[in-house]
Amino acid sequence: MTDIKEEDFMKAMEAASEVLGADPAYFGEEGDVELKRQLKKLGYSEEELK
Template sequence: MDNNDYIFYKAMEEASKVLGADPAYFGEEGSAEVERQLKKLGRGLDDIRKKG
């Protein structure tokens, strides 16, 4: 697992804690929470999308 994958999964895990369920169930609200968690980890969604 590369570093971007780890950061993304960590953000998903933290967003799940905030929302009480998988962020995918919350649509745009879930995506926004994942993005907030990524920012807390010092990354943005664009950083994660770029592989390499």
């Protein structure tokens, strides 16, 4: 991943936690996918997230 603003990362983690019902880190790859989905909602491109 490229440089993601800390506040954006925290917002995405919170949103992913709400969707999954727990910290995304507990879900492995599924958690990573949800976190990336939330970051995309905040305006990050697929290329930026690689």
